Amino acid sequence: MTGTGPVLIAGPDRSGTTLMYAILGSHSRISMVRRTNVWRFFYRRYGDLADGANFERCLHDLVTYRRVAKLRPDAEAIRRAFLEGPATYGRLFSLLHDQLAERDGKPRWGEKSLHTEHHAKEVFTEFPDARIVHMLRDPRDRYASAIKRHGRDVHRVAAATGRWLLSTRAGLATAQRDPDRYRIVRYEDLAREPEATMRAVCAFFGEEFEPDMLRMGAEPEHRDSGGNSSFGDLEPGTVSTKSIGRFATALSPMELRFVEAMAGPLMTALGYELAHPSMRGTSVRYYAWFLPRNAVRMVGWMTYVRILIRRGREVPPNPEPSPEESEGVTSGV
Numbered sequence: 304m305t306g307t308g309p310v311l312i313a314g315p316d317r318s319g320t321t322l323m324y325a326i327l328g329s330h331s332r333i334s335m336v337r338r339t340n341v342w343r344f345f346y347r348r349y350g351d352l353a354d355g356a357n358f359e360r361c362l363h364d365l366v367t368y369r370r371v372a373k374l375r376p377d378a379e380a381i382r383r384a385f386l387e388g389p390a391t392y393g394r395l396f397s398l399l400h401d402q403l404a405e406r407d408g409k410p411r412w413g414e415k416s417l418h419t420e421h422h423a424k425e426v427f428t429e430f431p432d433a434r435i436v437h438m439l440r441d442p443r444d445r446y447a448s449a450i451k452r453h454g455r456d457v458h459r460v461a462a463a464t465g466r467w468l469l470s471t472r473a474g475l476a477t478a479q480r481d482p483d484r485y486r487i488v489r490y491e492d493l494a495r496e497p498e499a500t501m502r503a504v505c506a507f508f509g510e511e512f513e514p515d516m517l518r519m520g521a522e523p524e525h526r527d528s529g530g531n532s533s534f535g536d537l538e539p540g541t542v543s544t545k546s547i548g549r550f551a552t553a554l555s556p557m558e559l560r561f562v563e564a565m566a567g568p569l570m571t572a573l574g575y576e577l578a579h580p581s582m583r584g585t586s587v588r589y590y591a592w593f594l595p596r597n598a599v600r601m602v603g604w605m606t607y608v609r610i611l612i613r614r615g616r617e618v619p620p621n622p623e624p625s626p627e628e629s630e631g632v633t634s635g636v
Contacts, residue, residue: 306509308432309400310335310413313420315470317448318440319490322542324415325522326501330513334404335521337415338370341396342422344618353390361395368618374403393429411510420474421612423485433484434508437474440490441575442467442566443550443559451553460558461600464565469605471569489573497542517542556580557593564594565601 310333314320321337328335349361362385365371366378381398388394400412419426419435426433446463477485486507493500497517505512518540550559559580563570567577582589 306432306434307411308434309397309430310411310508311419311426311433311435312413312415312438313418313423313435313474314438314440315445315466316417317445317452318470319438319493320415320417322490322493323436323438323488323504325519326497326516326542327413327504329516329519329521330505330510332409332510333411333413333508334400334407334409335413335415336374336400336403338417339374339396339399339414340368340370340416341365341399341414342416342419342425343616344368345396346392346422346425346615348615348617351390352385352392352395358385358390358395361392364618365395365399371399376402391429396429418470420470420477423473423477423481427481427484435477435485436504436507437478437485437487438490438493439471439474439487439573441547441550442570443554443562443575443578444490444546444548446558446562447550447553448546451549455558458597458600460561461597462604464562464597465601465605465608468566468569469608471573491544491547494542494544494547551578556582557585557589560589561594561597565598 310327312320312323312327324335324337327333345361345365349364350357352358352361362378362382366376366381376399380402381395384398385395397412400414404410404412420437423435426435442464445467446460449463450459474485474487478487486504488500488504498512498514501516502512520540554562559578560582563577563579571577
């Protein structure tokens with residue numbers, strides 16, 4: 304049976320979400336957009352949308368939010384359609400995406416917004432037939448990718464590890480509770496066995512696998528130059544294993560030991576082998592300064608983000624910071 308509900312990609316940045324987006328967006332039936340962030344910034348933030356003033360404020364902020372505005376939505380068409388049916392946030396979001404899918408000539412819509420895993424309950428409340436695929440990556444390689452692209456600082460490893468822990472725990476809990484609608488996919492499996500992995504993902508969504516998906520023709524970054532690695536150019540339209548295991552040379556022994564100390568049990572349960580780096584010559588500095596300092600920062604960052612998730616977030620200013628730039632002790636999910 305062909306699936307009809309929305310397709311969403313969850314997971315933190317640098318985890319293969321863009322690679323999955325490029326592959327799914329190249330399916331003949333699925334129109335994908337990236338990072339509308341509607342669940343983080345707009346869901347239930349404006350009160351009852353049956354109130355005309357609330358709806359107008361929400362619609363205005365939605366279509367002028369820079370990540371949505373660049374998709375060139377037709378606000379008047381959305382307004383007319385919305386006033387003809389139930390005044391729900393899910394329906395408003397669906398009208399936006401339906402408009403974009405119609406423009407693409409595809410019957411099914413999807414999106415890649417980071418950290419949808421923290422909003423899965425709300426997604427399924429609004430769209431009972433939705434399907435979410437959560438991209439999971441070795442936290443050491445995820446951190447290596449972040450520092451390769453944005454540089455390292457003394458705080459980044461704490462926030463990066465905390466972000467991975469929060470995301471992974473949330474995704475695993477939802478996948479266990481609702482396996483028919485939420486699926487974990489390891490980045491390493493997608494990179495090493497793209498066809499087998501995508502066949503399983505398509506079956507999960509209720510779609511036929513299309514071999515051309517793997518050429519990522521609908522996503523210029525991947526089609527023209529390759530794009531699932533921060534460590535050099537790839538052959539266009541290919542999925543590479545080049546970025547797997549990069550942590551071995553990209554991370555310092557103290558960074559590597561910290562990630563494994565904080566995330567090791569969960570990593571092992573998910574099939575990631577620990578490296579147990581030698582601390583020879585650095586053990587005193589690690590245990591006396593690096594470990595406690597970053598552990599405190601990580602816990603503080605995670606506590607702050609949990610509060611933000613419960614409380615909700617305001618629409619960020621333009622231009623908003625990138626996920627990597629905001630990955631610090633005062634950032635949120």
